[in-house]
Amino acid sequence: MIGASLICAGCGALHPWQAAEPWRCPRVRVSHDHDDTDHLLQRRIDTPLALPGDSHAASDADEPLPFVRFRQRLFAYHRARAMGVDDADFIALVRTLDAQVAAIAGTGFRSTPLRASPSLAKQLGLPSGSTLWCKDESENVSGSHKGRHLFGLLLEILVDEALASGQTLSAVLAERADRGRPLAIASCGNAARAAAVLARACGRRLLVFIPPTAEASTQAHLRALGADVTICTRAAPHRDPARHSAAGDPTYRAFQAAVAAGALPFCCQGPENGLTIQGAHTIVYELLDALGPRRQRLRHLFVQVGGGALLSAVVAALAEAVQSGLLSTLPRVYAVQTSAVAPLVRAYQRILAEISKALPATEYPAIAPSLFPRWAEILTQPAQQSAVRQALHFARQHRHAFMWPWTMVGEPHSLARGILDDETYDWACALQGMLSSGGYPVLASEAALAQAHTAAKQAGFLRVCATGSAGLAGLLTRMQEDAFSSEISDGEDVAVLLTGAER
Numbered sequence: 001m002i003g004a005s006l007i008c009a010g011c012g013a014l015h016p017w018q019a020a021e022p023w024r025c026p027r028v029r030v031s032h033d034h035d036d037t038d039h040l041l042q043r044r045i046d047t048p049l050a051l052p053g054d055s056h057a058a059s060d061a062d063e064p065l066p067f068v069r070f071r072q073r074l075f076a077y078h079r080a081r082a083m084g085v086d087d088a089d090f091i092a093l094v095r096t097l098d099a100q101v102a103a104i105a106g107t108g109f110r111s112t113p114l115r116a117s118p119s120l121a122k123q124l125g126l127p128s129g130s131t132l133w134c135k136d137e138s139e140n141v142s143g144s145h146k147g148r149h150l151f152g153l154l155l156e157i158l159v160d161e162a163l164a165s166g167q168t169l170s171a172v173l174a175e176r177a178d179r180g181r182p183l184a185i186a187s188c189g190n191a192a193r194a195a196a197v198l199a200r201a202c203g204r205r206l207l208v209f210i211p212p213t214a215e216a217s218t219q220a221h222l223r224a225l226g227a228d229v230t231i232c233t234r235a236a237p238h239r240d241p242a243r244h245s246a247a248g249d250p251t252y253r254a255f256q257a258a259v260a261a262g263a264l265p266f267c268c269q270g271p272e273n274g275l276t277i278q279g280a281h282t283i284v285y286e287l288l289d290a291l292g293p294r295r296q297r298l299r300h301l302f303v304q305v306g307g308g309a310l311l312s313a314v315v316a317a318l319a320e321a322v323q324s325g326l327l328s329t330l331p332r333v334y335a336v337q338t339s340a341v342a343p344l345v346r347a348y349q350r351i352l353a354e355i356s357k358a359l360p361a362t363e364y365p366a367i368a369p370s371l372f373p374r375w376a377e378i379l380t381q382p383a384q385q386s387a388v389r390q391a392l393h394f395a396r397q398h399r400h401a402f403m404w405p406w407t408m409v410g411e412p413h414s415l416a417r418g419i420l421d422d423e424t425y426d427w428a429c430a431l432q433g434m435l436s437s438g439g440y441p442v443l444a445s446e447a448a449l450a451q452a453h454t455a456a457k458q459a460g461f462l463r464v465c466a467t468g469s470a471g472l473a474g475l476l477t478r479m480q481e482d483a484f485s486s487e488i489s490d491g492e493d494v495a496v497l498l499t500g501a502e503r
């Protein structure tokens with residue numbers, strides 16, 4: 001018996017827990033020339049989500065290490081238990097690995113601070129009865145939330161290797177060897193930094209594929225940690241923009257080639273490794289845990305979106321909280337993209353068009369960003385749920401009608417350089433989260449990104465970078481654009497994730 005499962009959100013295939021390398025849907029590996037399904041393995045845990053903070057008697061109530069505190073939400077935990085590993089041994093694995101990370105990074109994984117910011121709330125003009133909560137990831141391992149995705153993934157890899165080899169978890173960890181299978185990642189900065197720390201901590205070789213625009217300090221840091229760095233240059237623009245854009249991110253393509261050649265996908269893109277998502281669930285668990293009963297007032301959550309793994313994790317963790325009775329309703333999630341690169345905004349427009357085909361013939365708003373709030377209001381009405389479900393199902397079967405690489409001529413530029421992904425790889429979960437909660441995407445201008453960054457620092461979030469405060473830029477944009485404050489009812493709280501630190 002195992003208390004968790006892995007199911008493909010695209011085709012419904014179940015990945016048996018005993019099968020090796022549970023990274024991608026088994027049906028992806030079969031060549032389908034005409035298969036446009038968005039295969040994505042999602043882990044499901046059988047038991048309801050419980051928050052240790054709700055039960056002061058629980059042994060985990062004072063546990064600061066998120067991957068111990070919330071270990072029962074990891075697929076690896078259930079897989080290890082099914083192999084006969086006891087709870088104490090799994091905890092020992094997490095603590096040992098965390099100590100090895102701390103020896104490299106100067107800190108291990110700890111619950112990150114959640115702070116109310118009355119000064120930011122006032123500056124933005126939030127209603128006086130609303131609290132603005134800021135979850136600050138800038139002091140996390142490697143200075144961003146990316147380490148959460150990857151630490152969760154590293155636990156999965158270790159458990160997978162123990163299962164395949166018949167060794168104990170501690171023996172696999174002590175081996176400090178990659179068995180000829182290096183880890184691989186494509187990134188423009190923060191994810192690569194986190195991956196390099198974690199790979200070094202467990203003595204694994206890491207292949208990193210980065211663009212030439214990656215900061216010099218990041219490149220030096222990666223090399224100092226022993227990562228094998230490849231710089232991938234974007235091809236010169238094709239005369240036909242459609243043909244050029246079809247190419248996508250060269251770092252991502254190089255990463256895929258490395259995985260095809262045998263490297264392990266140690267990445268932050270769900271379609272390449274579905275188990276990368278769950279590590280960042282811990283951000284939401286911590287947020288809800290820290291809020292206690294006040295969590296019911298949390299009605300609006302702004303999250304920056306590049307590749308989409310973070311938002312995918314946020315949406316899934318909030319859904320678990322609702323299913324488990326910890327939240328009475330889903331907070332509205334708002335995906336914040338930059339005006340420079342916004343493939344998720346495009347996908348949201350495409351799905352509105354798809355949904356509207358199934359709606360009763362009547363007057364609907366035009367499909368334009370300024371009318372997204374109106375659409376969100378319409379689509380959360382019970383009468384429209386069937387049309388929304390059908391459109392999402394259709395979209396997962398027809399990925400390329402909704403998501404394809406943004407047209408880039410040269411390297412794109414934005415203050416929020418960390419979210420300039422060509423594609424929102426985890427787009428479908430992001431759309432589902434917005435459509436089911438009543439949220440919508442928000443485009444932040446460069447001016448808004450700059451203003452939010454300054455405001456965050458003035459409010460005491462001194463380390464945060466402009467990518468890290470992009471979620472706040474989304475809130476600021478909505479407050480400036482129109483009467484967003486009328487969408488916040490009295491007593492409703494708003495939260496933003498501040499995701500990364502400046503270098």
Ligand SMILES: [Zn+2]
Nearest residue numbers: 008011025039
């Ligand atoms: Zn599948």
